[in-house]
Amino acid sequence: MKICTTIREARAACGAARAKGRLGLVPTMGALHEGHLSLVRAARVQCDAVAVSIFVNPTQFGPSEDFSEYPRPLERDQGLLEKESVDIVFAPATDEIYPGGEVTWVVVDGLSDKLDGRSRPGHFRGVTTVVAKLFHILEPDAAFFGQKDAAQLAVIRRMVCDLNFPVEIVACPIVREPDGLAMSSRNAYLSREERSRALVLYCALRRVQQEFEAGEQMAEKLISAAKEVIACEPQVALDYLEVVDPATLDPVEQTSGKTLVAVAARVGSTRLIDNIILDTESK
Secondary structure (H helix, E strand, O other): OEEEOOHHHHHHHHHHHHOOOOEEEEEEOOOOOHHHHHHHHHHHHHOOEEEEEEOOOHHHOOOOOOOOOOOOOHHHHHHHHHHOOOOEEEOOOHHHHOEOEOOOOOOOOOHHHOOHHHHOOOHHHHHHHHHHHHHHHHOOOEEEEEOOOHHHHHHHHHHHHHOOOOOEEEEEOOOEOOOOOEOOHHHHHOOHHHHHHHHHHHHHHHHHHHHHHOOOOEHHHHHHHHHHHHOOOOOEEEEEEEEEOOOOOOEOOEOOOEEEEEEEEEEOOEEEEEEEEEEHHHO
């Protein structure tokens, strides 16, 4: 496994890998868990070589968010990736990615202001800028993202389409703990009591799935059913719960084809997100 800390090293390593076949990229902020590793395994199956970036990107954090506290267990992460037979790890310092500060941005208008973008102004501007940089530096043939970050996935797909990046965007299923909690690096912030309360998000989504499978297709009623469940945990502060088109993130009145049900909430000081896809064609 080759570890690169500079753009020059990473470009050389990825260029050599592409010369031998298809290169897959898994962009991460580190603090790896089984969800990240599932992306690595998907990339390993679909590609000839796998690169993983580890970079806690400052531009996607708001001024009151957890950038300074975000976990950075780099040696542990590298050990996990070595066990997964990753070929290249790109772990740059902040000034390697932003050598002159942050003055040039990649912005996906409209989409970037929905769901998490509405709650975290400027967040997706930071995401799309750093992902565009990674695509430009590493030139992967495919990039692998988790379905848990559904709004991010929609924004990145639109960016790739609009800017003609020759990169296939591959979405991989949410990986959950045995009790259903979606895996997240931020789960480590939760106390034992908060960890128990956080399960209400998955319970609410399960309730939506049950109502949908019983024949309910009206978004308003699906949202009401989910909110009833969340109300049972008054110490969980709901940010949003929406039923939207997964590509445009626009609210829909009723399910049709594939429909995204997305939720975000604060459990204590920790903000968590989760979602499910309802598919009318699979019923």
